[in-house]
Each structure stands twice: as structure tokens, then as C-alpha cells.
Amino acid sequence: MKKLFVLVLCTAFFFSGCTRDEWDTRNPYLPEIAINYTINTALPTYNKLQYPGNAVYVAGFGLNGFFVINTGTGIRAFEATCANHAISGCSKLILNGIEANCSCTDALVYNLYLGLATTSAQYPLKEYRVSQSGTMINVYN
Template sequence: MKKFIALTICSIVFSTSCSKDDWDNRNPYLPEIAVNVPINTSLPTYNTLNYPGNAVYIGGYGINGILVINTGTGIRAFDATCANHAVSSCSKLTLEGVEAKCSCNDNLVYNLFLGLATTDAQYPLKEYRVNQSGNMITVIN
């Protein structure tokens, strides 16, 4: 009888934990675009990524380019598009040190160490996966 009760409880938990009402964290403003960016940190353009606190902008990938930062504990990469606006001419982010600034009316600023806006905003920056092997960094989704 104990096994039956335990099995019934487990069945209820599993059947209710995956409902269609679960929160969906996909950003409705940003389309899904395939990204595969090889970065060789031996090259002068990307050499600054060998040192903590440095970030680079890489155009031609993602929606409006890719922002890559060495946080000191690892490499992080984000799409260079404001996550809280529909894609437009003003939603392209500008890299300023370790921050990315949106030129749309609300002038959102994102901290690249965290990918979060410095003021209240609904969505964080769209982050990509990063693989690192020696001097090669690959940004993928």
C-alpha cells in the first residue's frame, strides 16, 4: 500500500510540473539566429580578451553583432541587440568599456559582467554559449 501511495504522489508531481502554463523565458523581441563565431585571441584584434575586464564587439554575427567579455572568471558572449526592444535601428548596442548602451528612447545600459540592465528592464541580454580551448574561443548557440 505504501508503494502505491508513493507512486501516486510521484505521478501527480510529474504530471503537474510540466504544464503548458509554465513560464517561458524566450525573448519575444529577438529572433533565433544561428551563431558560430571563432575567435583567436592570439590575433591583435582579440588579444585584449586575454585580460580580465576587457570586452570586444564583433560585427557580422547574431542580430547586430556579438559582445564578448573576459569577466576574470570566464568568457561571456551576448548579442549586441537591446533585449527590451523590437529589432530596429536604435536597438543596436554600443560597447562602452564593460557596458553596452542602447540608443532607443529609454537609453538602457547593460552590464556585460552580468548581462543585466543597470535599471529595471524585463529581459537580460541574449547570451550565447562559449567554448574555450587555449587561444581559441568559439561562441555558439
Template sequence: MKKYFFLLSILFLLGCDKEAFQNNNPYLPNYPVNLNINLSLPQYSILQFPGNALYIDSSGQGILGIIVFNTGNGYVAYDAACPNQALSSCSTMTLSGIDAICPCDDTRYSLFSGQAQGMEYPMKRYRVEQLDAISLRVYN
């Protein structure tokens, strides 16, 4: 019996992925993202400093572009589409310090967590891999 318990425990532990994001949102489709960012280029250099965020409007990346944020302990990336609204002309979020604001309803989302108080869905998060001191890869 201990043998079966041990095997089940191993399978359970191997099945867990610490980087799994719950991006099940009925408002936001799953579009592919594979974006390389060179932090030494002038348009991305602001991301070298903690507390700074940048909206990247790169065609074919995410739904309405990508927001990348330097938390001070690493980087996080989110889709720029409002997560609690159907896609419309006002769905592209804007940056305000450490928050992203949905212009459809003026909801403020924290860039540290992607959450907004009282809202059902958080911002759609993407994985970020720091390749070296000046290179990031944002992907899903």
C-alpha cells in the same frame, strides 16, 4: 516507495542543465551562432585582458552581432541587439567600459550579468567554450 522517490530524484537531476539560458524574449528571434575566436589575432587580442569587451560584427552570427567580454574568471557572450526594444535602426548596442548601452533608450546593461536596472529582459546570452589558451567558441 523509497525506490520510486529515488528514481524520480535521479530523473530530475539528470534533466537539469547548469548551462541552460533563459533566452525567451519576444523582441529577439533565435538565430544560430557558431563563432570561433582566435585570441592571438590582432582584432581579438584585447579579449586576453580582464575587463575588456569586443563587439564582433560577423555576418550570420546572432541577430546584430556578438559582444564578448572577459570577466577575469572566464568569458561571456551576448547578442548585440537591445533586449527590451523591437528591432530597429537603433537596436545595435554600443560598448562603454564594462557596460553595453542600448542607443534606443540609453539603458546600460552590465556585461558581467547582462542585466539592466528596471528592465524586463536581460541581454541575450550565448554559451562560450574556451578550447585552449588562445581559442574561444561562442555558440547556442
């Protein structure tokens, strides 16, 4: 009887590890795509990432490229595709200072410090992992 109780307890613990809410928040619009790109902030193209409050757009990686921002407390990187639309011509985001603008009909605007839309939207921007060593920034997933 004691073994049965332990088995039931372990099974309940195992299945409670992944809740339905975790699966429901997965963005259906943006597929997983491999990315691994290194940025050298000593180069003129990326030099402004050495200073807080600056963002750059990197084309050719991810779905529509990605944005990198120096928040002052760290470096963050986000996919340059609107997280609340199916991939289309209008879902490519346009960098505007520390914001990214969607050109689809609802004209969502995302804050790159947080990756959140400035108005109500279901999904935040897709964030990539970042590691930094000196002037080198690695963006990956």
C-alpha cells in the same frame, strides 16, 4: 488501483517539468538565430580578451553582432541587440568599455559582466554559450 495512482503521479510529474513561468520569461523581441563563431585571442583584433575586464564587439553574426567579455572568472558572450525593444535601428547596442548602450528613447545601459540593465528592465541580454581551449574561444548556441 495501484497502476492508476502511478499513472496519475507520473503525469503530474511530467507536466510540472515546464512551468508557465519558464515560458513567460522567454524574450519575445529576440528570435532564436544560429551562431557558431571561433575567436583566436592570439590575433591582434581579439588580443585584449586575454586580459580580465576587456570586451570586444564581433560584427556579422547573430542579429546585430555580439559582445565577448573576459570577466576574470570566465568568458561570456551576449547578443548586441537590446533585449527590451523590438528589432529596429535604435536597438543595436554600442560597446562602451564593459557596458553596452541602447540608443532607443529609454537609453538602457547593460553591464556585460552580468548581462543585466543598470536600471529596471524586463529582460537581460541574450547570452550565447562559450567554450574556451587555450587561445581559442568558440561562441555558439
